[in-house]
Amino acid sequence: MRWDAQKTTAVGSETEQPLVPLAGLVRSVRTPEFAGITFHEVMAKSALNRVPAGSGMPFSWTVNPYRGCSHACVYCFARKTHSYLNLDTGLDFDSQVVVKTNVGEVLRREVLKASWTREHVAMGTNTDPYQRAEGRYRLMPDIIRALADSGTPFSILTKGTLLSRDIPLLKEAGTQVSLGMGISLAVLDPELAHAVEPGTPTPRARLDLITRLRDAGLPCGVMAMPILPWLTDSDEALDALFGALASAGATGVSAGALHLRPGAREWYMEWLAKTHPQLVGRYRRLYRGGSYASGEYRAWLSERLRVHRRRHGLSAGARFFREESGSSEQSPKTPAMTSAEPTLF
Numbered sequence: 001m002r003w004d005a006q007k008t009t010a011v012g013s014e015t016e017q018p019l020v021p022l023a024g025l026v027r028s029v030r031t032p033e034f035a036g037i038t039f040h041e042v043m044a045k046s047a048l049n050r051v052p053a054g055s056g057m058p059f060s061w062t063v064n065p066y067r068g069c070s071h072a073c074v075y076c077f078a079r080k081t082h083s084y085l086n087l088d089t090g091l092d093f094d095s096q097v098v099v100k101t102n103v104g105e106v107l108r109r110e111v112l113k114a115s116w117t118r119e120h121v122a123m124g125t126n127t128d129p130y131q132r133a134e135g136r137y138r139l140m141p142d143i144i145r146a147l148a149d150s151g152t153p154f155s156i157l158t159k160g161t162l163l164s165r166d167i168p169l170l171k172e173a174g175t176q177v178s179l180g181m182g183i184s185l186a187v188l189d190p191e192l193a194h195a196v197e198p199g200t201p202t203p204r205a206r207l208d209l210i211t212r213l214r215d216a217g218l219p220c221g222v223m224a225m226p227i228l229p230w231l232t233d234s235d236e237a238l239d240a241l242f243g244a245l246a247s248a249g250a251t252g253v254s255a256g257a258l259h260l261r262p263g264a265r266e267w268y269m270e271w272l273a274k275t276h277p278q279l280v281g282r283y284r285r286l287y288r289g290g291s292y293a294s295g296e297y298r299a300w301l302s303e304r305l306r307v308h309r310r311r312h313g314l315s316a317g318a319r320f321f322r323e324e325s326g327s328s329e330q331s332p333k334t335p336a337m338t339s340a341e342p343t344l345f
Contacts, residue, residue, distance in 0.1 A: 022085065022098065031136070037070055037095050046106035047143075048121070057121040061123045063107060065139040067098035069127040071159055072199040075226055075229070075272040078126045080263030084130040089263035090270075094199070097133055104142025111150035121147060121154040124182070130160025132199065141169055148173035155318035157223055159207050161201040167216050174218060179326065183210050186224040186255070187232055188241045195275060196228070207248040214249035221317070222250045226258035229286055229293060231280055233257075233301060238308045246312040256304050257298050261291045 022252045024042040031039075049062045057227070068082060071341055079089035087096050096209070100106075110116065144166065147154045154177065163181075173179055185206045187193040193203050201209075213220040220243050227290040236262050245253055246273075258269060273280050286293050293301075309316060 012028075016169055026029050030343065034132065034136070037097060037133075038184065040096065040098045041101050042098060043102050044106050046110065047100070047103050048110050051228065057122075057125070059120045059278065060123075061119055061121045062125050062142060063103070063123050063129075065100050065103045065123075065129055065137075065143065066127050066131060066133055067151050068093050068096050070094060070097060071197060073159075073197045073258075075228075075258055075264055075268045077264050079125065079260055079267060080261060083263060090267045093263075097131075099133060099137055103139055104146055107143055108146040108150075111146055111152050115302070116150070116152075118150065118152045122157070123153055124157030124184075128158050128160055129160040130162040132160075132162075133299070134162050140166055144169055144173055148176040151177055153178040154208055155182065156183060156286070157182040157242045159184045159197070160199045161205050164209055164212055167212065167218070170218060171199045171216055172275065180221065181213055181220075182221045182223050183213075183250075184223045184225070185210075185245070185252070186226055186239070186241070187228070188244055189232075190235045196271070203244075207244055208329060210245070210248040210250055214251070219251050220249065221252040221254065224253050224255035227255060227301060227305075228258050229297065230282065231276070233304070234310075235304065235337065236303055242308040242312045244316060246314055250314065251319050252315040253309060257293045257301050260287050265291070287318050 022040055022042050026041045028038055028040045032038070036211070037044070047063050049064065049074060050316070051057050051060050051062060055092075067075065067085070068087075069078070075094070079093045082089050082096070085096075085098070111118075125144070129143075134140055144154075156179075170179065183206050184337075185203060187196060188203050190202055190204070193200070200206075210220050210222065224241060224245070242253065258268075261284075269280065269283065272283060284298055288294065295333060306316075340343040
């Protein structure tokens with residue numbers, strides 16, 4: 001029957017253990033249009049997450065409708081969070097997606113409480129709220145309405161062009177509250193982008209989304225992170241990227257070097273060994289077993305970013321993004337400007 005391809009298959013039975021021991025788990029399902037992905041539908045008890053004090057983030061609250069992400073970015077810093085579910089930070093992060101199906105309803109209750117002080121709420125800081133699953137579950141419209149109706153300012157960071165579906169709703173929300181929009185785009189070359197971000201829309205599609213947001217009268221900053229050492233940090237690559245962002249209408253760009261936190265580090269280095277084995281030793285020396293590139297490299301990159309921002313008339317950062325110490329343009333150890341690749345790494 002032609003409808004068979006639309007059927008949803010429940011995973012597990014009364015005699016089987018759930019694939020993931022999640023609190024509030026309702027069911028785990030697979031569906032043909034999302035081949036290889038299992039959705040674990042849960043009923044969340046809370047929607048708002050408080051950011052730990054001292055985190056350095058320019059916001060205090062987040063909402064994450066999903067855990068795990070089919071964008072499958074090999075460098076994603078959020079991979080470590082899947083280990084808390086007893087899932088691996090590699091393929092499981094890409095294919096085992098937790099969906100908080102009632103997140104909009106729960107959020108509305110929380111932001112309408114008399115105790116809620118309407119602090120800024122950020123989305124897209126962990127996993128992408130407009131990943132492909134959003135096309136199936138449509139959680140973001142209820143989230144946006146709950147925040148706007150309660151007078152809560154918010155921001156969204158995404159690689160997902162599904163965001164375009166909600167542009168009319170975002171325009172309306174913008175008449176009620178202050179909001180920030182951000183698109184994540186750091187790799188302009190389509191082949192490399194497909195290799196490191198295999199589940200994301202193309203760079204061209206994200207550039208077009210920036211233009212659509214700006215044409216709709218919405219602000220749109222860009223998170224040009226991560227810049228990948230020896231893959232996207234050349235003057236040619238940075239000039240092409242910043243030129244494309246300026247042409248698309250970006251209102252600001254925040255950029256910085258790749259972070260290799262636990263979970264992401266192992267997965268990225270495995271990918272690097274398969275695709276660019278000649279760089280493995282250089283990365284090991286550059287990161288020295290830690291999460292951050294050396295201070296010398298970050299200072300060098302910061303100066304290159306400053307040059308290309310200035311060349312294309314782009315401001316540093318976006319309304320709700322803040323560059324991290326050591327990768328920002330204010331680094332006190334920036335060396336003399338040079339277009340040559342640093343040789344000490």
